[in-house]
Amino acid sequence: DWNYWRMQGGADVGQRDSGLNFSDPGQLLDAASQGLGIALVAALLARRASEAGLLAPMTPQTVRGPTWRWLVHRDSRNALAAGFCAWLCENLGVDWQPWR
Template sequence: MLATPVQERLTLHGEREMDWSQWQVQGGADVGQRREGMNFSEPGQLLDAACQGLGIALVSELLAARACEQGLLQPLDDARVRGPRWSWLVHEDSAADPLVISFCEWLLASLPADATSAAARA
């Protein structure tokens, strides 16, 4: 996709909290994004489309980390956009369940250090 001329890049759009308007509002550079393009209702589908080389996408760094490590994706720009703040919720009836505790511990261990410090403050 980096070799594709800017004016020929297809823009992939997510229909969730983060979209290209956030990129523009927060001062992201023109990387060829357009209002027209393909729309995806699920972040995973958007990420898969970008990994398949269908176009440029604004995706979560956390979700895209493995694809970047595998060389499937790379940033078009050094700028980052602050996304929505996410929380996990555990019902009080499940809080003592060993599987739930194990999952929460795994999730914390899987997140980057800056994400886990934010999770600890929440």
């Protein structure tokens, strides 16, 4: 969110503390793509809208997002779940070591 952006030294791009607020990143991207304001989203989520020319970065600056964790139930540790985890990490550009 914008508070995190500011805490990490993000540039002032005219953001406001009031206005529309979306908990769903898809709705946020749709609203920004329709010209309803600026959006703070992960580059991965905005890639398609950027490639389509609907969105453009307001600044070249980025900030590292919070550290995320995922949980897989022990009964779901199978080849299908491992394949999904590997695919997700590959598409996010992060290393993943299969569980032991």
